[in-house]
Amino acid sequence: MKKLSRGPIIFLIILTLLNYLPIILTVVYSFNASKITSVWGGLSLTWYRQLLNDNDLKKSLINSLIVAFFTCNFAVIIGTSAAIAMRNTKLWIDNVISYFSTLPIMIPEIILGMLFMAIFSFINLPFGFVTLIIAHTSFCIPYVFLLVRARLVGMDPSYEEAAKDLGASTFQTFRDIIFPYILPGILSGVLLSFAMSFDDVVISIFTTGPTVNTLAIKIYTKMKTGVTPEINALATIILIITMISVILYELVNRKNITKI
Numbered sequence: 086m087k088k089l090s091r092g093p094i095i096f097l098i099i100l101t102l103l104n105y106l107p108i109i110l111t112v113v114y115s116f117n118a119s120k121i122t123s124v125w126g127g128l129s130l131t132w133y134r135q136l137l138n139d140n141d142l143k144k145s146l147i148n149s150l151i152v153a154f155f156t157c158n159f160a161v162i163i164g165t166s167a168a169i170a171m172r173n174t175k176l177w178i179d180n181v182i183s184y185f186s187t188l189p190i191m192i193p194e195i196i197l198g199m200l201f202m203a204i205f206s207f208i209n210l211p212f213g214f215v216t217l218i219i220a221h222t223s224f225c226i227p228y229v230f231l232l233v234r235a236r237l238v239g240m241d242p243s244y245e246e247a248a249k250d251l252g253a254s255t256f257q258t259f260r261d262i263i264f265p266y267i268l269p270g271i272l273s274g275v276l277l278s279f280a281m282s283f284d285d286v287v288i289s290i291f292t293t294g295p296t297v298n299t300l301a302i303k304i305y306t307k308m309k310t311g312v313t314p315e316i317n318a319l320a321t322i323i324l325i326i327t328m329i330s331v332i333l334y335e336l337v338n339r340k341n342i343t344k345i
Contacts, residue, residue, distance in 0.1 A: 108324065115317035120184055132318040142319065145303040152214065152299060156221040157278035161271055163222070164229025169263070172237050186229065189224040197224060198291030205292065212294035220292040221282040228281070229274030236270035237263075280330035284323060 115133070119126030136142055171182065175317045189197060201220045210216060240263070284302045293302065300323065307316050 090207075099338065105290045109141040110230055111317050112321045112324070114314060115321045117314050117317075132314040136318055136322070139315075142300070142303060145298045145300045148214075148297055149300040151304045152217050152221060153279045153282040154226055155218045157275045159218065159222045160225035160229050161274050164226045164231050164274060165267070167226075168233035168237055170269075171234070183234075187227050191226050194285075194287040198288040201288065202291040212292065213254040213297045216294070217289060217297065217299070220288050221285060225274075225278035225281055225286065227285055228277050229271070232274045232277075233267050236267045240266050255283050276330050276333050277281075280327055283330075284327055 114125075116130065117126055118129035118130050119123075120129060140298065167186070198220070199222070201216070205212060205216050205219075244262050245258055246268075248262050284301050285299075286305050289299050289302055289306070293299065298306075302318075304316060304319055304323070307313075307319075
């Protein structure tokens with residue numbers, strides 16, 4: 086067996102350290118007792134206690150959870166319905182529709198944010214929770230659509246045919262055959278949409294109102310005054326929430342792949 090040279094291994098180690106070192110330092114310094122981030126003052130949970138007593142941050146966290154909750158639900162309903170509706174169609178325009186449905190994934194977020202802001206201003210829709218949820222849902226729908234459609238493509242049509250031959254109605258076929266089969270894709274879409282909505286900054290800045298702040302925007306505005314241990318603690322909490330969402334997504338997605 087041919088041995089790997091040390092060059093690629095060393096390069097991989099350096100690249101991994103460069104990628105993860107800032108994250109590790111953020112987590113470590115969130116437990117720093119000193120107010121100065123560049124000075125280590127010992128282990129302390131002071132900044133986490135301050136976060137718990139910060140009403141503005143609590144409100145921002147609640148706002149983010151509300152927006153992410155409605156976003157993932159609306160995105161799943163619309164994306165799943167679209168995937169199911171396009172499943173049995175054989176029109177030439179299907180590929181065009183599929184292509185345009187993925188555009189929000191490819192368009193830069195700053196462009197999407199500007200477009201949403203222009204549209205909401207044109208129709209005189211007040212900026213706030215409604216505009217945030219609409220914008221977040223719009224860029225999360227393609228992910229749900231692609232995940233559920235991929236699941237449907239791998240489904241054997243004979244399952245439905247057998248259910249209908251046994252006298253099952255269209256609703257019973259969907260409830261007992263199609264829905265359980267696409268459920269892993271739906272759950273993957275829920276977790277991915279929640280994580281993307283929760284930590285979005287760019288689009289949220291363009292579509293939020295003066296009275297509604299999300300946690301990601303709150304961190305961004307706090308960063309303008311300099312990095313403090315409190316921000317490190319907040320970033321650590323968001324990192325943990327995001328990692329949990331990604332891990333759950335990977336577990337569901339892996340289960341999805343093994344069943345195909």
